Amino acid sequence: MDAKALAEGVIAGRLNADELAAGFTDLHAPLTDHEAVVAADRCYFCHDAPCITACPTDIDIPLFIRQIATGTPDAAAKTILSQNILGGMCARVCPTETLCEESCVREMAEGKPVEIGRLQRYATDGLMAKGVHPFRRADPTGRKIAVVGAGPAGLACAHRLAMKGHDVVVFDAREKPGGLNEYGIAAYKSTEDFAAREVDWLMQIGGIQMQTGKAVGRDITLEELRADHDAVFLGIGLGGVNALSAPGAEKDGVLDAVGFIADLRQTPDLSALPVGRDVVVIGGGMTAVDAAVQSKLLGALNVTIVYRRGRARMNASRYEQELAASKGVRIICNASPVAVHGNGSVREIEFEYTDDALQPTGQTFRLAADQVFKAIGQSLTGADLPDLAGGKIAVTGAGRTSLDGVWAGGDCAAGGEDLTVTAVAQGRDAAEDIHAALAT
Structure with missing residues (x-):
C-alpha cells in the first residue's frame, strides 16, 4: 500500500495470525x-x-x-x-x-x-x-492471434482459439495473468492461489504463449499487433478509477478500493497490511462490499459503506449486502460525499442525504474516518483504441469493433456487466467469430 495511506489509526497487525487465518478461510467449504x-x-x-x-x-x-x-x-x-x-x-x-x-x-x-x-x-x-485437461488442440492452422489482457475474457478467448488450432499470444500489463480473478476478487472467495492454478491448468491446452509485463501503448502498439497477427482480441478491462469530486479528496488516506484489494490479494503476510480503525467505503457494488468486508476481517473497528442511491439499486446483490452486514459492516444509503475533512490526512468525511432522484436534501452528517476507499466505478484507459460508445469499446455481433480484424470483450466492451461469467462468455463467443472469419 502507498505510504501516504499511513496515518494515525492506520496500522498493520491489528489481528494475530490465527484471527486472520480464520477470517480469510474459504467462504464456502467445498462439498464432500x-x-x-x-x-x-x-x-x-x-x-x-x-x-x-x-x-x-x-x-x-x-x-x-x-x-x-x-x-x-x-x-x-x-x-x-x-x-x-x-x-x-x-x-x-x-x-x-x-x-x-x-x-x-x-x-x-x-x-x-x-x-x-x-x-x-x-x-x-x-x-x-487430477491434473486432467479434458480438451485437445486441433491441428495447427498456421494462424496467429494476439489477445490483449489475461483476464477472464482474454483467457476464455485464447483457450477457445487454441482449441481450434490457432497459435495465440497473450499480452498482459501485469506481472501475473488472471486479471480481476488474480487481483480483484476478495481473498476469502478465491483461496490457495486458485486463480493462478486455474490459469496453469488452462494453459495445458497448448498453443498459447503468455507475455506478462507487456502493456499496449507502452511496450507495443495496437497497430503493431494488427500488422503482426491475423486477428486481435482486446480484453483489457477498465484500468482507470473514477475520481471522487468532493473537496479534500486528495488527502492522505483516501484510496482506491481496487488497489487495496489487489494489495491484499498479493501480500504474502496479511498482518503486514495496514488498515484503519474507522473505514468508510464509498460505492454500492461488489468492489465496495469486498473492500469493506476485508477491512473488517483485517481488524478495522468501524466499517461503513455509503451509497448514493437506495439499497434496492445497489449493484451488489442482496446476498453480498447481507454478507457485509453479518461481518459487522454498516450500510448507509441515499447519501453522497460532499467533503473530506482533515489536516493533511483524512479525519472525517461529510455526506449529504439525497432523495431517489439523487437531489440533495440539505441534511448532512459526518463519519469519523482514517481510511476511505473509493469504489465508485472504473473507466477505460488507453490510446488509439477502436471507436467508443458510452466510454467503452463499441462492438457489434460477437465483439467486432470498428477496426478490421479487431474484436473486444469483457469489461472494456460496451455491454459488459462487470461479471467474470459474462466476460468468459464474450471471450468465448469472440473466439468463435474470429475462427469463422479466418476460415472464410
Whole structure:
C-alpha cells in the first residue's frame, strides 16, 4: 500500500495470525462426495430449465447435475468447461443467487434453490485436482492471434482459439495473468492461489504463449499487433478509477478500493497490511462490499459503506449486502460525499442525504474516518483504441469493433456487466467469430 495511506489509526497487525487465518478461510467449504450427491438429488432435471437461460455461458446445468448424481463428476466437469473454461472460478465468484439459482424451480417453489454453484465447484475442482485437461488442440492452422489482457475474457478467448488450432499470444500489463480473478476478487472467495492454478491448468491446452509485463501503448502498439497477427482480441478491462469530486479528496488516506484489494490479494503476510480503525467505503457494488468486508476481517473497528442511491439499486446483490452486514459492516444509503475533512490526512468525511432522484436534501452528517476507499466505478484507459460508445469499446455481433480484424470483450466492451461469467462468455463467443472469419 502507498505510504501516504499511513496515518494515525492506520496500522498493520491489528489481528494475530490465527484471527486472520480464520477470517480469510474459504467462504464456502467445498462439498464432500456425499453432500454433492444429496445436493444433486434435489434437482428436477427440468427439460426447459430456466437456470440454463439465466447462465450467461449457457451451461447445461441439469445435465451436469445429473452426471454428478449418477457418479460421473468428471463428465459433469467437461459439460461445464465446454461452455465456461473458467467454470472453477465462476463457481466461486458468480452471483448465482441472482442468476441460475434465482431461476431454479426449487427456489420459486420452496425458497431454497439447488446449490448449483457449489455443485459446479465440486465437479470442476475434482477434475483439476487430477491434473486432467479434458480438451485437445486441433491441428495447427498456421494462424496467429494476439489477445490483449489475461483476464477472464482474454483467457476464455485464447483457450477457445487454441482449441481450434490457432497459435495465440497473450499480452498482459501485469506481472501475473488472471486479471480481476488474480487481483480483484476478495481473498476469502478465491483461496490457495486458485486463480493462478486455474490459469496453469488452462494453459495445458497448448498453443498459447503468455507475455506478462507487456502493456499496449507502452511496450507495443495496437497497430503493431494488427500488422503482426491475423486477428486481435482486446480484453483489457477498465484500468482507470473514477475520481471522487468532493473537496479534500486528495488527502492522505483516501484510496482506491481496487488497489487495496489487489494489495491484499498479493501480500504474502496479511498482518503486514495496514488498515484503519474507522473505514468508510464509498460505492454500492461488489468492489465496495469486498473492500469493506476485508477491512473488517483485517481488524478495522468501524466499517461503513455509503451509497448514493437506495439499497434496492445497489449493484451488489442482496446476498453480498447481507454478507457485509453479518461481518459487522454498516450500510448507509441515499447519501453522497460532499467533503473530506482533515489536516493533511483524512479525519472525517461529510455526506449529504439525497432523495431517489439523487437531489440533495440539505441534511448532512459526518463519519469519523482514517481510511476511505473509493469504489465508485472504473473507466477505460488507453490510446488509439477502436471507436467508443458510452466510454467503452463499441462492438457489434460477437465483439467486432470498428477496426478490421479487431474484436473486444469483457469489461472494456460496451455491454459488459462487470461479471467474470459474462466476460468468459464474450471471450468465448469472440473466439468463435474470429475462427469463422479466418476460415472464410
